[in-house]
Amino acid sequence: MSSHRKNARNAGHESGPRAAVLSEERHGAFETKLMRINVGPVHPATHGVLRLVIDLDGEQIVSLSPRIGYLHTGFEKTMENRTWQQVITYTNRMDYAHSLGHDLAYVLAAEKLMDARVPERAQRIRVLLTELNRIASHLISLGTGLLDMGALTPFFYTMRERERIFDILELVTGVRMNYGYFRVGGLYRDLPEGFEELVQSFIDDFPAALDQYKKLFLKNDIWVNRTKGVGVISRQTALDVGLTGPSARASGVNLDFRKAVPYSGYEDYDFEVPVSEEGDAYQRFVVRADEMEQSLRIVQQALDRLEPGPIRDPDRRISLPPREELETSMEAVIFHFKLVTEGFHPPKGEVYVPTESARGELGYYLVSDGGSMPYRVKVRTPSLPNVQAIAPASIGGPFADMIVNIATMDPVMGDVDK
Amino acid sequence: MDPLVSGERLADRMADALADLGGERSERFDQTYVTLAGERVPDAVRRCREAGFEQLSDVMAIDWLEYPGHQGPRFTVVYNLFALSDASRLMLRVNVDEDESVPSITPQWPAAGFFEREVYDLFGIEFDGHPDLRKLVTPDDLEGHPLRKDFPLGETPTLFNDGRFLDPATFRAGMMGRDAGRTGWAGGARKGVRSEQGRADGDGGEA
Amino acid sequence: MALTDLFEKDFQELEREGILFGTLGKLVAWGRSHSLYPVTFGLACCALEMMQSTNARNDMARFGSEVFRASPRQADVMIVAGRLSKKMAPVMRRVYDQMPEPKWVISMGACASSGGMFNNYAIVQNVDSVVPVDIFVPGCPPRPESLVYAVMQLQKKVRGETFDQDGVELPMVEGWTRS
Numbered sequence: 001m002s003s004h005r006k007n008a009r010n011a012g013h014e015s016g017p018r019a020a021v022l023s024e025e026r027h028g029a030f031e032t033k034l035m036r037i038n039v040g041p042v043h044p045a046t047h048g049v050l051r052l053v054i055d056l057d058g059e060q061i062v063s064l065s066p067r068i069g070y071l072h073t074g075f076e077k078t079m080e081n082r083t084w085q086q087v088i089t090y091t092n093r094m095d096y097a098h099s100l101g102h103d104l105a106y107v108l109a110a111e112k113l114m115d116a117r118v119p120e121r122a123q124r125i126r127v128l129l130t131e132l133n134r135i136a137s138h139l140i141s142l143g144t145g146l147l148d149m150g151a152l153t154p155f156f157y158t159m160r161e162r163e164r165i166f167d168i169l170e171l172v173t174g175v176r177m178n179y180g181y182f183r184v185g186g187l188y189r190d191l192p193e194g195f196e197e198l199v200q201s202f203i204d205d206f207p208a209a210l211d212q213y214k215k216l217f218l219k220n221d222i223w224v225n226r227t228k229g230v231g232v233i234s235r236q237t238a239l240d241v242g243l244t245g246p247s248a249r250a251s252g253v254n255l256d257f258r259k260a261v262p263y264s265g266y267e268d269y270d271f272e273v274p275v276s277e278e279g280d281a282y283q284r285f286v287v288r289a290d291e292m293e294q295s296l297r298i299v300q301q302a303l304d305r306l307e308p309g310p311i312r313d314p315d316r317r318i319s320l321p322p323r324e325e326l327e328t329s330m331e332a333v334i335f336h337f338k339l340v341t342e343g344f345h346p347p348k349g350e351v352y353v354p355t356e357s358a359r360g361e362l363g364y365y366l367v368s369d370g371g372s373m374p375y376r377v378k379v380r381t382p383s384l385p386n387v388q389a390i391a392p393a394s395i396g397g398p399f400a401d402m403i404v405n406i407a408t409m410d411p412v413m414g415d416v417d418k
Numbered sequence: 419m420d421p422l423v424s425g426e427r428l429a430d431r432m433a434d435a436l437a438d439l440g441g442e443r444s445e446r447f448d449q450t451y452v453t454l455a456g457e458r459v460p461d462a463v464r465r466c467r468e469a470g471f472e473q474l475s476d477v478m479a480i481d482w483l484e485y486p487g488h489q490g491p492r493f494t495v496v497y498n499l500f501a502l503s504d505a506s507r508l509m510l511r512v513n514v515d516e517d518e519s520v521p522s523i524t525p526q527w528p529a530a531g532f533f534e535r536e537v538y539d540l541f542g543i544e545f546d547g548h549p550d551l552r553k554l555v556t557p558d559d560l561e562g563h564p565l566r567k568d569f570p571l572g573e574t575p576t577l578f579n580d581g582r583f584l585d586p587a588t589f590r591a592g593m594m595g596r597d598a599g600r601t602g603w604a605g606g607a608r609k610g611v612r613s614e615q616g617r618a619d620g621d622g623g624e625a
Numbered sequence: 626m627a628l629t630d631l632f633e634k635d636f637q638e639l640e641r642e643g644i645l646f647g648t649l650g651k652l653v654a655w656g657r658s659h660s661l662y663p664v665t666f667g668l669a670c671c672a673l674e675m676m677q678s679t680n681a682r683n684d685m686a687r688f689g690s691e692v693f694r695a696s697p698r699q700a701d702v703m704i705v706a707g708r709l710s711k712k713m714a715p716v717m718r719r720v721y722d723q724m725p726e727p728k729w730v731i732s733m734g735a736c737a738s739s740g741g742m743f744n745n746y747a748i749v750q751n752v753d754s755v756v757p758v759d760i761f762v763p764g765c766p767p768r769p770e771s772l773v774y775a776v777m778q779l780q781k782k783v784r785g786e787t788f789d790q791d792g793v794e795l796p797m798v799e800g801w802t803r804s
Binding site: 069074081239260349363367370378384385387388 | 446447449472473474475476478480481484485486496498500502505507509527528529530531532533536540553554555556557564565569571572587
């Protein structure tokens with residue numbers, strides 16, 4: 001009948017006993033086959049170049065297989081051919097939504113290798129900017145997630161707030177995205193004038209904006225129907241599949257590396273980590289919205305605690321000596337020469353520092369051979385195992401729910417493919 | 419207190435417990451490692467998981483081909499396990515030779531699925547028992563395993579409008595001091611650079 | 626005004642009275658240039674800046690790109706936003722082939738234009754080797770204003786108001802003779 005004609009085009013794929021059983025149950029006398037379709041890599045709702053090959057029984061997904069690699073850039077191999085300081089230009093292009101998260105993770109790992117002492121002011125500025133970037137990343141996640149479901153308005157509202165964050169970051173670092181601001185040992189340069197006022201005005205205006213977004217979706221019947229009970233992932237499944245980050249916290253995995261293994265002064269800030277037990281798409285959205293509130297608290301505290309001081313580790317093995325010294329000291333000239341031509345040389349060894357990026361556990365495993373370039377850089381990116389979680393969340397549900405699940409897992413393909 | 423220091427933590431207790439599987443314990447930069455033979459890995463991972471290491475953070479490989487002073491098998495596969503209860507981390511190391519394979523832990527822990535596929539794709543280390551071991555990130559027509567040290571980076575030389583042809587590897591080797599005598603500081607100009615820029619007292623600028 | 630005035634009166638006088646003269650080609654080019662619908666081809670970081678160029682501050686819709694069409698069959702311009710990996714290149718060519726003529730390509734960002742900072746085994750060093758590019762936009766990533774400027778330059782190219790680097794006027798792009 002018509003289903004035969006429709007499915008004849010897809011001849012050659014599996015139609016074994018499982019399909020027959022399903023058809024028997026659902027369609028009675030009709031003999032239907034599974035339809036294998038390809039979603040992506042060019043798709044308006046796959047958050048980048050993610051390709052999924054799914055088997056559909058009508059609207060219900062029977063199996064799902066993610067195919068990745070369409071943005072494979074060879075980061076790790078390229079990083080083996082750049083000096084330790086030059087690697088920072090590459091780290092932020094991986095997760096381009098939360099770039100400073102990657103910068104921070106790498107810089108912390110390199111500083112652990114070098115045993116560098118980063119001054120207080122630099123750590124506070126790092127935390128401040130990373131949290132602002134986390135808010136920006138969650139804004140994209142919210143905005144595009146809602147866009148995938150068909151809600152166009154919240155997207156423009158979240159982009160408006162993102163522009164304000166970009167203004168702040170541009171004032172400090174000079175660029176709107178892919179900042180090269182952190183250095184091993186501290187920061188590139190100090191904060192300019194006008195920074196505090198700009199950040200304070202953002203902090204004052206953001207809660208009202210957040211309320212506006214929540215009004216747009218939390219009480220919206222369509223949104224609630226599309227996300228409540230959709231894509232439920234239990235805590236055990238989340239741990240089985242390697243899910244981390246806000247999506248895992250929405251499933252009951254109470255793990256946030258800012259609290260569990262504090263770094264860069266996070267133990268001094270007063271903030272909460274929203275965790276939920278339900279594990280559906282609704283909670284994954286709500287957890288992200290709550291995290292934005294908490295990040296704003298951290299930004300306020302970091303801003304209040306900013307004190308004047310140095311922003312780089314004065315150790316000559318890592319940072320350039322001040323220019324005035326070059327006129328008088330021979331050692332300073334040699335350090336300067338070595339740092340500029342070759343860069344610094346960490347001792348031999350391996351180190352791994354886990355941090356919490358907007359998507360989950362982010363860590364750089366650095367192997368040093370004592371040279372001026374890393375021997376091996378392995379980036380434990382959160383989005384790679386998060387993509388594995390799309391399958392258990394979506395199988396058995398309709399196709400439209402899969403779109404919601406991809407949106408709430410929030411993979412960034414630069415992170416996935418490296 | 420450095421939170422990564424393993425005191426009487428789960429990682430240490432587990433590392434000692436794994437001694438009966440032939441595990442050798444070591445520490446690097448405050449991180450506990452246990453070196454095992456490949457066949458013991460599924461057992462060890464199962465025991466770690468039962469003991470409380472609920473999260474598999476990563477499975478990665480290192481190619482020691484160009485490491486100065488390295489002896490022994492060419493690769494090391496590192497399993498990165500994390501216990502949520504006391505935030506302690508344990509890493510299992512397996513030294514693998516070129517044509518050796520490692521038993522896969524994917525059947526017991528699906529999180530390793532993508533990790534092991536990526537290691538296979540980029541290094542060529544096979545994992546026995548993996549349900550779907552094939553390429554993950556590289557194009558289907560790319561032969562070889564890119565992250566191995568003997569696989570070239572694949573740089574395209576840069577051709578400038580005025581005919582200068584810059585070979586990036588040589589340029590970088592000169593700058594990094596790997597290749598002495600090409601930095602230009604010893605007197606000669608670097609290949610592909612106008613000679614005024616190769617002076618020994620040239621400005622470095624801010625790093 | 627009588628119909629015979631069209632043949633008797635002066636050209637400028639008629640224009641002052643609100644009658645414009647032109648060729649059909651110019652009219653069509655004017656229409657085409659001011660309604661360039663891009664196909665969603667965001668690959669990497671530049672895609673975020675492309676999204677930002679459609680927001681309320683840098684509104685690209687006022688220049689004619691009202692919507693980003695998901696289907697290439699309904700799009701005019703492909704903005705290659707981000708680094709093109711060798712695995713993605715055949716997919717991109719296919720999407721380009723599915724776009725109906727006339728079509729144009731804007732290569733956004735350093736990675737699409739020249740491989741950018743990635744000179745390795747995985748990244749195509751110039752998108753021009755896969756699809757014919759009309760406008761290259763430098764930047765990593767280019768500011769939304771840059772992208773809007775690029776779209777405006779493409780509009781000029783479509784209308785036939787651009788010059789190549791030797792100062793020779795480029796013909797109005799007809800579209801159906803390019804491959």
